[in-house]
Amino acid sequence: MNLLETLRLAARALLRSKTRSVLTALGIIIGVGAVIAMVAIGDGARASVQKVFDSMGTNLLIILPGSSNAGGARGGFGSQPTLTWDDLAAIRTELPAVRAAAPELRSNTQVFSDDQNWTTTVVGTTPDFFDVRSWTLAKGAAFTEPDNEAGAKVVVLGQTVVDNLYGAGANPVGQVVRINKTPFTVVGVTARKGQSPNGQDYDNTAFIPSTSFLRSVQAQSLGAYISGVVFVQAVSSSQTEQAQSEVTQLLRERHRLAEGEANDFDVRSLAELANGQQQSTQTLSLLLASIAAVSLVVGGIGIMNIMLVSVTERTREIGVRVALGARPRDILAQFLVEALTLSMLGGLLGAAAGVGVAKVLAAQFQWPMLVRPDVVVLALGFSALVGVGFGLYPARKASLLDPIDALRYE
């Protein structure tokens, strides 16, 4: 008997008791659906975490200057300015894995409009900073390289600062604010960025050229040294590690550090932080998927149960088939294909259900819709495996029936 005939036979046997077939397949439907939906949920969560890190810049490195050591009391990274403006220029121009680099000089300073004031973080930097830290401009434009070289008195305000100085929704471009009594013209407003993972308000910031910062905000100049950190953007996320080692290498050379001598700076990657988060969501999706896999196995046991009942019910039919010339393998194939049809049918319906659930959830949580085809194929393959695995025992039992007993069975 060929495969097509066997398939037809299986389809007829299953259609004969539709309710039972559907209920039996339900275990597999739920199992496969759960696997696909769970993995999609895990992936969606991961993608949304990824989005957060992308907004911070995953291809981002932070260079912190060295630590001070005053009479044995070590100050930690950042306490001792060891990075020079020449270091920054070298990083920007000499390293292939680096796209851009910008300093960040910070100071908490009061900013005055005509009739209001607000204490905020004033950041002195270069125009590259906006790109490096993924800031976009909502109104106006960022200051330019010539502005920076000329020490122009221009400022880009964050949304929180605008809200507090001019009221929500106002457009302050062209207005003048005073920072440390120096008038700065507002040239742009950044788009709202929200909170950082540790609760800081990104938008409570005012950006001015680093040259103006040194002249008007910072009390005393450190001359050649940068009194802050440097942000470095790698050419791509995958190049972040490469950029990190290039920067480290370059700075060690420039600072003339001997072999074995500790770095007088620290290069950190946000990717490391991101990886940690990714790992935890990955663990979560693995957990969800394994719970779903267990339900798939339970579904398989349901199939085995019903197939055993079916073999017992059809004992006489099996006897007749054997008497008419069915070989043991024909009987085996008949029941195995029946189990396989059940599980594959369940698998297909479950895949459809899983994709549906994933879609609804993605819409609900505004995650990107992520149904991985490899997971669908895997789930279907697994359900086929379950069908064969749990169908084999009942089918074998059927094929080994003694025809005399089977024919006499009531």
Place this chain on the structure above:
Amino acid sequence: MHEGREAPPRGESRDIGRAFQGGEENRAMDVVREAPPLVELRGVSKVYRTGDVEVRALRGVDLSVQPGELVAIMGTSGSGKSTLMNILGCLDKPTAGEYLLDGRNVARLDRDGLARVRNRTLGFVFQSFNLLARTTALENVELPLLYAGVPTRERQLRARAALERVGLGERLEHHPKQLSGGQQQRVAIARALVGRPRLILADEPTGNLDSRTSVEVMSLFQELQREGLTLVVVTHEPDIAAYAGRVVVVRDGRIVADRRQVPQAAVLLPEEEEAAS
């Protein structure tokens, strides 16, 4: 693996034509003397063991059946006639002794080989018909051909022809439930015939039928015999055995009588016909 092909094709239509010319007995007897036996049992014993109890169902049975015979095996329940039938049908193997079917030692065949013999050489008719429920008459008759690997079209043509042969050409798409007992048994006979077997084994084929349909079934068997088929019918009714040309009586696992007789023609007597209608 070509043991199923040994039977020369029989032109059924020609045989039917000849069958109605009558005077078959003498010619059949000639055949009996000349041809090698189709069935040959030599000292066949069967012992069942259930726990400590040993049941000797058959104790050294010798039996040979010539091609073209219609043999009735009679016996009370527990006489061993069912065991004998199971062994003849290759559903069971003897504990001792030899069974040659068409010259071939059945004991040497494996499960697949036995399946092939059942499929190609034998045809079964059961007391309770054993048709598959919720399956049409045509599909029931197709079953043996399905396992023989006959292609779909030929399978349907042959199944249709077999059902027409037993007078059920109008009932092809009926399910067993929609058929009377006699019709169901005729579907079963069509199913036994469709694989062109050499030997038909019928186990109490009239046990579930009234006397009128019993005669119809036996009449069909006599026709098949005249066409050259060999039939072995197990029964406990002397009325039924009267239609056979040879009666074998089994008691306590032994053959106690084996006689040839002039078979009664299976036609309905006028008063029976009246009673039936």
